[in-house]
Amino acid sequence: MAKLPVLMYHNVTEDYTKVEGLTIHKDFLEEQFKYLVSKNYKTHYLSELLDTKSLKGKNVVITFDDVTVNQLAYAVPLLEKYNLKATFFIPFAYIGGTDGWNDGKEAIMTVEQLKSLPDLVELGHHSYKHRAYAKLTNEEIKEDFDACFAICEQQQLSVFPAVAYPYGNFPKKEPAKSVFFQELVKNKITYGLRIGNRVNKFPFKNPYEIQRLDIRGNESMFKFKIKLLFGKLF
Template sequence: MYHSVSANLEESQDLTIAVSKLEEQFAFLKENGYQSLHFKDFQDIKDLADFPKKAVIITFDDVYVNQLELAYPLLKKYGLKACFYVPFKYVNGTDSWNTDEEAIMSVAQLKTLDPEVVELGLHSYSHKKYHEMTPEDIQADFDLCKKFIVKNKLEVHNTLAYPYGKYPRKGEEKKQFFRLLNKNQIAYGLRIGNRVNSFPFKNNYEIQRLDIKGEISLVTFKRKLKFGKLFF
C-alpha cells in the first residue's frame, strides 16, 4: 500500500516514498517473478491451480498527481499493474483531510491512465473514517460516489479501500457495515493489517494490505513482502 511519491529522497518518510526507492521495489518484483494483478482479474481465475504462485496487488490511495507523474511511468516501465483508490470529493483539489498541500488528479488526468495498467477503485467520497459514521451517512457517501462516477463517465471497479483503514470492527455495527457494502455491490473491502493474504480470501471485506513506509530499506521490503507483520 502506497500513498504519496516524491522525487526527493530526503522526503521518503511515513506515507511518502521516494521515486528511487519505489523503483527499487518495482524492479525487485519484476526480477523475482512476481505477477501483479487487478481485482477484476479474479473473475478469470476458474481454478486455484491457475492462481499465480507469486501474486501481488499494488495499491495506491488518494490519486495524488505525483502518482501520475512518478509512479505511473514506473508501472509501465516494469510491466506492472496497480490499483488506484479515489476519494471522489477531492478530485481536482488537494488532500485537505491531511496537509492540504498535495494535488489530487483531475477527472481528465484519471482518464489518461491506461486501464490495462491502472484499475481505479473507491476510497469513499468524503475520506472520513467509516467507524465514526452512521449507516445513513455511509449510504449517503456511497450515493455521492456513484453520482460522481456516472456523471464523469469513469471506469471504476467495485473495490473499496477504507480511508485510514478504519471500519466498524465488532458486533452488529460490523455486520451492518458489511451488509451496506453488499447492498452497494462492493466486491472487496481493503483494510491495512500488514499481513500477507491467502486466496481465496478469508473475508472479502477484510483484505489486509502491507503498509510500505517511505523510510524502509529494500531488505525490509523483501521481508515484509514475504512475512508481513509476522516478521516485526
Template sequence: MSLLPILMYHNISETESNKLTVPLQKLEQQFQYLKNNNFQTFHFEELEKMKAIPKKSIVITFDDVTENQLIYAVPLLEKYNLKASFFIPFFYIGKTDLWINSSGVFKNKIMTIEQLKELDSDRIELGYHSYEHKKYSSLSTLEIESDFLKCEEVIASNDLKVYPVLAYPHGNYPRKGNENAHFKQILAKNNIKFGLRIGNRPNSFPFKDHYEIKRIDIKGQDNLVTFRLKIKLGKLGLF
C-alpha cells in the first residue's frame, strides 16, 4: 500500500493571493519542485487500471475550469511535463463563477466549449464538478439525478471527452449512514468511477473507498515549505 497525495487548486493569478487563488510565481515553484524531485503525475483514468503506483506519485486537480487556469496553469503543466485533472461545472461553461457571489462581484471567466476541446487530452483530463455547483447534501434524489442528466446532455451535445470522475462542489456530499449509502448508489448508477471530497490528507492506494477520495487544499498563502509538508502529511494544525 502506497500514499497518494491529490492536490486541489482553484484560481491562478499574477497578482492575487487568497484562499482560492495561488500566485503564478508560487505555482511555478510548486510545479518545479515536483519536477525536480521526480514526482510522477497521473490521471484518474490511469489510476483505474493500476494496482500499485510508483513511490513518488501525485495527482494534480483544478476545480471550475476557469480561464485563468488556461492562461497560467496549462503552460506550466506543459513546461514541467506534468498531468492534471480539470473539473467542469457544466452550467457555467462560457460564463463566470457566479456561484461564489451571485451579485457578480467576484467574477472569474469559465472556459468555453471551444477552449475545453482544445486542451491536450494527454495532459489535461476533464472530469465532473456537477451541473450547477450546488452542495449535494442539499439536493433531493431527483435533483441529483437531474444534475447528472444535464451534465450528460452538455457532454453529448458538444462531443466533449469527460472521464467519469466527480469532484464534489465545496467538497460536500451526504455523510451520514443511509444518506451516504444512497448517494453512493446514485453515483454508481450514473457510472461515476471516483468521487473526490477534500479531507486534506494523502490517500492510501489502492483507494479504500472510491467515493471518498481525499484532496489536499493548496492555498495562495502556502509557501514552498508548507507545500512540501502538505504533500507528505496533509493539512496540519500548524498551517
C-alpha cells in the first residue's frame, strides 16, 4: 500500500506578524510547494482517487479549508505557478461573508470568486454552518447537508462530494459513529476527512476517516518534511 499524506491548510498571509497557528506566510507556503515539486511529489484531486487502484512514486493531496479570500490572493497563484492540484472546502452558509465561526475578520469567497478558480482547484464540502458534527443530532446533520446541496444547485457550483469535518470533528463512539457514516452514505458523500495527523495508506482503509496533517504557520521546514514522511511525531 502506498503512502498518501493529505496536507491541511487554512489562512495565508503576507504579514509576518500574523503568522501563528493555522495561518501561514505566503513565502513559507511557496517554500513547501517548491519542496514538493523538487522531490517529485504528484498531487491529486480527491475525485481522481475514486477510480485509482494503486499509486506509484511520491503522492500528496493538498487541501485548504474555508475558501477565504486570502487563499485566492496568495495560495491560488502559487498552485498555478507550480502546477499543483488542490481541494478547497466550502462552509456554505458563509459564502460572500466572513468567518463567523471564528472572529469574523477573514473574508470568504463569493460565488463568483469560487467559479473563477482555476481548474487546478477542486471544490469540496466543509458543512453549512461550520458546526461540529458530533454536537449535532442526526436530523440537524441531514438538514446541514440539504442546505449545502441546495446552494450548489441554486448557484450552479460544481462541488465534489467529499467533506472535511469542521474542527476535524465527527462522532467517534458507537452507535453515533455508524449512524453518522450512514448519513454520509445516504448523501452520496464519497470521502470524509478528519485531522489525526497521520500519513494515510492508499487505498484508504476507511474513506470516512481520511487523516490530514495540519500545517502550521510557525513550524520549521524541517518539521514540514518530517510530517510529510511520518505524520506528527512531536
